[in-house]
């Protein structure tokens with residue numbers, strides 16, 4: 001299949017099917033153990049009447065998830081796969097596959113009319129391998145799946161049938177939920193209607209039994225919830241349902257108060273989140289934050305294939321299914337008899353536990369083989385390892401994180417998943433591109449408030465303050481500039497920056513992107529290439545953003561059943577403007593690489609020499625988590641390499657190769673001859689980076705010419721003398737400053 005077909009197969013995924021997720025309950029009865037079945041069942045039990053009702057959702061009358069436990073699903077162990085029978089069983093299914101309608105999931109569609117959902121789900125899980133797409137070729141030859149969908153129409157049909165089956169089941173569930181919701185609404189209306197159909201929700205000082213309203217939250221969640229849905233109903237149809245003389249703002253204030261009481265948010269955060277959606281959608285968002293997202297694993301294609309992995313996990317008693325057509329590597333886990341973080345496949349690096357939405361920034365980044373990619377904030381490495389896998393372990397990934405502790409997890413994942421093209425570094429990302437630049441692509445998965453992952457960390461509801469929403473966006477803005485400045489606009493294959501957060505607030509997303517667009521006219525937003533997701537805001541709450549903001553993508557728990565996320569993709573099409581202030585506070589004009597030839601006109605070229613050596617604390621010099629650094633030993637290797645290089649170039653290897661220096665900044669090279677007499681070196685030390693600025697006083701021509709000229713006219717001195725003549729200024733105090741001085745002195749000498 002060509003590229004076109006691959007594209008055609010993409011499409012908005014059905015929401016992840018949370019209804020099938022079984023949360024393991026400590027008090028749940030042990031799973032029934034059945035003898036392994038050789039043949040897969042293709043029949044589905046006849047539905048019974050009075051099915052267990054699924055929790056109603058997102059319609060203003062959903063049940064409180066805290067009050068009703070979800071049905072626990074039964075588990076039927078799947079047949080062992082390593083025998084021939086398994087293959088013949090699968091082949092038997094293949095016949096059914098041609099008929100597409102007869103998959104287990106297809107049957108599920110009609111079975112959702114069943115009376116007993118639990119029975120139905122037991123069936124569904126019993127037939128879980130029906131639920132997966134199967135590959136005709138792969139099944140015949142190996143009984144395993146192959147990730148190469150180019151070759152399997154059968155897979156497509158089966159997956160289509162799966163999706164069809166799933167969505168039919170979802171439709172049925174929704175119908176039940178809607179009916180339930182309508183009934184609940186009716187009941188609620190009966191309870192609260194005082195005058196006609198107009199619910200009385202304001203100034204409700206007492207409930208019907210005369211209890212003060214202030215205690216409502218603690219005393220009667222159900223009543224509070226009813227008022228919430230009534231308020232939303234009024235706000236939806238204000239003209240007809242509002243009490244006379246009441247304003248929208250009053251109802252909104254009531255809604256805010258009730259949301260805080262019911263879900264336990266600080267008023268500050270609830271208001272911020274409420275402002276993102278119309279009231280009914282906001283309710284769905286808050287509601288979705290009360291339930292966990294499905295567990296998803298990403299197949300590590302450096303070590304396995306999705307089908308192979310799925311088959312192995314099924315054999316261990318894991319119920320799973322491909323996450324959706326939009327990803328070729330994700331598997332949604334419905335139930336597992338084994339801890340997913342300790343299976344042999346996990347330990348062998350065949351997969352990583354990763355939320356579905358975390359795939360998205362890397363998919364948008366679309367790293368290519370042989371590129372140079374920077375992951376600015378990489379720990380614990382979910383996205384780094386995904387990038388490396390997409391690059392098939394070619395090119396080079398720089399995985400940076402400011403936290404040494406978190407970097408340990410990053411290093412662990414890199415090793416476990418067999419990543420071999422990645423360098424781990426430990427800088428503040430604000431120091432890029434002075435540490436290193438010229439990347440083909442940069443991912444900035446920024447530190448954020450986590451308002452998209454409240455289901456995972458409920459403390460976000462109360463622990464985020466106004467200050468956080470000033471500090472975080474400030475950091476994010478600086479980081480995004482650093483990301484942009486680290487990219488090579490002339491990259492033949494890339495020139496892209498992806499900015500992402502697991503937050504849904506404007507301050508951390510559109511406002512940061514807008515800031516970047518304002519500060520860097522050399523970038524523009526481009527399509528992310530993601531097949532689903534809501535458009536970023538161009539206008540909201542009196543704020544107006546650039547029209548291209550609609551190319552950014554927003555993800556919410558209530559829309560796609562994924563973590564809340566934001567993804568923006570920039571294309572850098574020109575160099576950083578000279579006047580721009582870099583994230584680290586350096587003026588772009590001072591960037592030597594850019595200045596070298598072009599700015600020589602004014603007779604002064606400032607050349608920034610970057611000390612790329614990782615900076616560590618003095619006391620952990622020997623026992624660094626990154627393996628330590630023996631400078632003397634390193635020098636021996638460096639000199640040996642330099643001599644070998646000189647020999648290869650036909651030069652005298654005994655001549656001191658360090659007499660001449662090539663400074664590389666970004667991708668532009670500036671040659672400074674050691675004979676240049678008038679070289680001023682300015683050494684600045686920061687706690688983490690030693691930066692050396694060499695000023696070459698140039699002639700009206702180029703810096704190189706000037707250096708030659710100076711050498712000829714002013715100082716025919718040997719290189720060492722020229723270096724000694726170099727003025728070295730060290731900024732920064734304390735032991736660290738002194739140590740920097742020592743290190744930088746060596747650099748300046750060179």
Ligand SMILES: C[S@@+](CC[C@H](N)C(=O)[O-])C[C@H]1O[C@@H](n2cnc3c(N)ncnc32)[C@H](O)[C@@H]1O
Pocket residue numbers: 358376377378379380381382383384400401402403406427428429430445446447448
């Ligand atoms: C959202 S997490 C990154 C998750 C990671 N991309 C992944 O997928 O596994 C943000 C990371 O940014 C790091 N961080 C925070 N401030 C930083 C800075 N100034 N420079 C570099 N990393 C920073 C944190 O240590 C944290 O690991």
